[in-house]
Amino acid sequence: MTDSFILGIDSGNTVTKAAVFSEAGSLISLGDCEVVRIKPRPRFVERDMNVHWQMTCQAIRQAVAQAGIDPSQIAAVTATGHGDGLYLVDEDGAPLGNGIVSLDSRSAPVIERWEAEGVHDEALKITGQMPYAPAPSALLRWIKENEPERYGRIRWVLSCKDWLRYKLTGEIATDWTEASTAFVDPDTQDYSAAALRLFGLEEMERALPEAHDPCAVMGEITPEAAEATGLKVGTPVAAGLHDVTASAIGSGVAEQGVVSILAGTFSVNEIISGEPKPSPEWYCRNSFRRGEWMNMTLSPASSANIDWFVKQCCRDAIRLAEERGGSAYDYLEEELSEAFAGDSRSVYHPFLYGSPHGNDSSAAFLGLQGWQHRGHMMRALLEGVVFNHRHHVDALRSGFHIKGARLTGGSSRSPRICQLFSDGLGLDLETVDVDEAGALGAALCGAVAVGLYGDLGEAARRTVSVSSTFSPRPQVHRTLDDGYQRYKSTIHQLRSEWRGLRGE
Structure with a gap:
């Protein structure tokens, strides 16, 4: 073991984390800071881009200090960040308003119009995916129509991670995976002028950053960034990955056949293919290797529902955890065990923050x-989260051979939830001994960039190991399948009521 380390930054919709890893992928330290979300109007979810950078600097300083290392020992730095959304800068590299995060849905009217006009169907042919509310295409069109002065000042269209890399290095760029969120032809895996014309955004062609290999060195820590972060001037910074691809790499999924499942704020379900297979059921985007594609289906309807319920309805368990130690979930286990021991036909729709069933959905x-x-409410909630993942995994099953699944995210630390995923999906499921998969996936890009590994596939194989395996229990799977049919039926019945329930 050498005394070199790699730093990965993972900036989500709420929390930005900076993690120091050993060359072998062991987590050495973690710094994290919450970036306050700004919600000026319904459907608007933003963040101050300068505050975002400041909080990232704070997280980096925390991580390096906790690691107890000299910044010169960090061989490379790489960032990943939430996908989609927009971080716009002007000619001087200054933010053009707040960054828009991927929970934003202001462009829903644009999406509805595009659906009616047939733009969605044409987008599937040209880009391998249909746009949705937080997609850069839809958000840029919304800004063009509603904020023309801001639109006219756009010099660069950046993602979350590319904004952070710009602040670290002063260099404007992106990588193959991030570039493919809206404007890339899946056959060529490069930007498509036809896509920009389709969305009425031709003038944005000059604003799209050049796309590079995720493991390419795309700059070095500048003196200004070094002063802000405590990192060493000249430290290499790699291009990095779209966050869900980074999570797949960080969980060891670098080959075809295994579906990577991330249960976090978003329900993320993805599988690598050797050919492009566009479908209305998933996004066909660039994988981390040329000649491969990452097929992902996702929605903001996963474990964040669990956190919300515990905070709202289980404050006694939170208090006990604070007084006695452990997790709030430890003090809820008895109630959950009793609920799972008997029969329950209750249903929960995990659509607090959105769903794959349209912009009007709500939880119930x-x-x-x-x-x-x-306990029965928690059981229904957990099953609802798994059922939403099954909706996505079943879509992938229709187009790809799935031989197994690998689960990451906070829920993967619970054996009960892992077994529920295996039973509900009817798949053998693995978990890995990785706490920060997204940050590790990003950091491994840097490790490859400076020659510590030959490629990301090798890096994933050598740094990630399976910690637990779960197999579906036939009788439980049949019971959950009945529950899934009820879940689907109730969604169908309620769809016509959702808009009225939102009061919009």
Whole structure:
């Protein structure tokens, strides 16, 4: 083992993390800072880009200090960040308003119009995917129509991670995976002028950064960034990856056949293919290697529902955890065990923050009875989260051979939830001994960039190991399959009521 380290930055919709790893992929230290979300109007979810940078600097300083290392020991730095959304800068590299995060849905009217006009179908042919509300294409069109002065001042269209890399290095660029979120032809894997014309954004061609290999060195830590972060001037910075691809790499999924499942704020489900297979059911985007594609289907409807429920309805468990130690979930296990021991037909729709069923969806508990208690609500909630993942995984099953699944995210630390995923999906499932998969996936790009590994496939194989395996239990799978059919039926029945329930 050498005394060199790699630094990965993972900037999500709420928290930005900086993690120091050993060359072998072991987590040495972690710094994290919350970046306050700004919600000036319904459907708007933003962040101050300068504050975002400041919080990232703070997280980096925390991580390096906790690691107890000299910054000169960090061989490379790489960032990943939430996909989609927009971080716009002007000719001087200054932010053009707040950054727009991927929970934003202001462009829903644009999406509805495009659907009616047939733009969606044409987009699938040209870009391998249909745009949705936080996609750069839809957001740029919304800004063009509603904020023309801001639109006219755009010099660069950046993603979350590319904004951070710009602040670290002063260099404007992106990578293959991030470039393919909206404007790339899946056959050529390069930008498409036809896509820009389709969306009415031809003038944005000059604003799209050049796309590079995720493991290419795309600059060095500048003196200004070194002063802000405590990193050493001249430290190499790699291009990096779109966050869900970084999470797949960080969980060891670098080959075809295994579906990578991330249960976090978003339900992310993705599989690598050796040919482009566009479908309305998933996004066909560039993988980390040329000649391969990452097929992903996702929605903002996963484990964030669990966190919300615990904060709102389980404050006694939170208090006990604060007083006695451990996790709040430890003090809820008895209630959950009792609920899972019997029969329950209650249903939960995990659509607090969005869904794959349209922009009008909302969350709901259905079928609750007076004899049930909080544990039954948690059971329905957990099953609802798994059912939403199944909706996505079943879509991938229709186009790809899936031999197994690998689960990451906070839920992967719970054996109960992991077994529920295996039973609900009917798949053998693995978890890995990685706490920060996104940050590790990013950091491994830097490790490859400076020659510590030959490529990302090798890096993933040598740094990630399986910690637990779960196999579906036939009888439980049949029971959950019945529950999934009820779940789908209730969604169908409620769709016509969602807009009225939102009050919009």
